[in-house]
Amino acid sequence: MKQRTKSIGVFDSGFGGLAILKEVVKQLPDYHYVYLGDNARSPYGSRSMETVYKFSTQAVDFLFAHDCELIIFACNTASADALRRIQQTYLPKKYPSKRILGVVVPALEEALERTRNNRVGVLATEGSVASGAFSRELHKMNSKIKTFQQPAPLLVPLIEAGEHRSRAAQLILKNYLAPLLRKNIDTLILGCTHYGHLERQIKCLMGKRVQVVSEGSVVARKLADYLERHQEIESKLFRRPRIDFYSTDLSERFQRLGAVFFGKPIRTQKVELE
Numbered sequence: 626m627k628q629r630t631k632s633i634g635v636f637d638s639g640f641g642g643l644a645i646l647k648e649v650v651k652q653l654p655d656y657h658y659v660y661l662g663d664n665a666r667s668p669y670g671s672r673s674m675e676t677v678y679k680f681s682t683q684a685v686d687f688l689f690a691h692d693c694e695l696i697i698f699a700c701n702t703a704s705a706d707a708l709r710r711i712q713q714t715y716l717p718k719k720y721p722s723k724r725i726l727g728v729v730v731p732a733l734e735e736a737l738e739r740t741r742n743n744r745v746g747v748l749a750t751e752g753s754v755a756s757g758a759f760s761r762e763l764h765k766m767n768s769k770i771k772t773f774q775q776p777a778p779l780l781v782p783l784i785e786a787g788e789h790r791s792r793a794a795q796l797i798l799k800n801y802l803a804p805l806l807r808k809n810i811d812t813l814i815l816g817c818t819h820y821g822h823l824e825r826q827i828k829c830l831m832g833k834r835v836q837v838v839s840e841g842s843v844v845a846r847k848l849a850d851y852l853e854r855h856q857e858i859e860s861k862l863f864r865r866p867r868i869d870f871y872s873t874d875l876s877e878r879f880q881r882l883g884a885v886f887f888g889k890p891i892r893t894q895k896v897e898l899e
């Protein structure tokens with residue numbers, strides 16, 4: 626029998642991906658996960674595509690060097706900006722047998738299942754919106770769908786500062802959501818690792834007619850499904866519940882916010898990416 630020695634890598638620009646990892650571990654607790662947050666260089670949301678690509682390839686090198694067989698790009702900005710290019714060029718050349726999955730496609734598939742009027746909204750970082758990935762991919766899946774994207778650059782800093790329930794945050798959120806409401810969407814994708822923290826407020830502001838797709842549980846469900854369909858990968862995965870956390874920056878802030886996003890305190894090791 627073949628030895629199960631491989632892990633699942635989860636990469637994010639910072640701690641947002643911990644919220645995705647939390648849901649993944651809830652649904653698939655028996656695997657070995659390696660989490661990498663590039664906190665020294667986050668946020669990615671307002672960086673250029675070239676920079677996000679470069680940082681993402683460094684993260685990929687790190688996680689494959691740490692025995693990952695499969696990587697989840699939990700970061701929407703990296704999934705939208707860099708992932709396609711990495712899958713098309715970097716992976717075939719450097720790691721032809723390895724796989725990387727993003728969070729954008731699972732969220733879009735879910736939105737596609739839920740929409741009735743074919744009008745889907747996306748709330749995301751500036752980088753994700755500028756990449757056009759959400760509308761491009763959705764159009765590929767179903768050309769009848771109309772996508773309306775709204776960049777929300779102030780939400781990540783507000784959430785990280787713990788200010789997302791303030792009056793100011795409520796006003797900012799209202800402002801971001803108003804154009805989407807006017808477009809008569811019936812489904813809204815929360816296209817950023819952090820926005821799950823705003824799910825209740827967003828549901829309230831969008832009203833009952835709009836379905837809100839939050840990524841954590843969707844990504845976890847799609848990963849379970851993927852592993853079931855890809856036994857050649859699943860059969861290599863180490864089956865011992867364990868998570869190793871790495872970050873490019875370690876601070877009191879990381880430990881505090883890490884615990885908020887993951888739901889419990891985490892022990893993290895510092896790494897350099899190059």
Ligand code: DGL
Nearest residue numbers: 638668669670701702818
């Ligand atoms: N993780 C990023 C995302 O999901 C949000 C934080 C950032 O901008 O780096 O897009």
